[in-house]
Amino acid sequence: MRPTQTLLGGGGHGQVGKHGVYLGGWGNFGGLKQKGIVSYGIAPNRQQPLAGAFHDAIFNTWRRFSAQVFYWATPALAGYYLINWAVERNHYLNSKAGRAEFGEEE
Incomplete structure (x- = not known):
């Protein structure tokens, strides 16, 4: 049997910890899974690798x-x-x- 859409979505923050409530994947506890969001960053050691060396x-x-x-x-x-x-x-x-x-x- 497949969980309903409400259980897949987390069901709101009022039901966190309640039996049968899907919390989300690892790192997304208690909310909807985010899709299509891409963020880019650069590591601090790549910006100026010899800064102050x-x-x-x-x-x-x-x-x-x-x-x-x-x-x-x-x-x-x-x-x-x-x-x-x-x-x-x-x-x-x-x-x-x-x-x-x-x-x-x-």
Whole structure:
């Protein structure tokens, strides 16, 4: 048996929740199905896909850099000064003055 036209149309808002009342399809609860209505839109990321990208990249990079710089800069500087001291010490020990000072011990 086929529902009557009143049941297909929703039957008005006064009968919502009443047994036997057709509420409409998903997204159209309580009203008539709309046909022939077409709407067009454009997504916000399609309007200006790179709007503010360079500005945000600069400030986001600075924020991330400043949050992490103390974790890697401190050991990097300590390692640089340690290696620099070792190279200078090696040059001194292999120089004429270094051999004269420490040459007898080796």
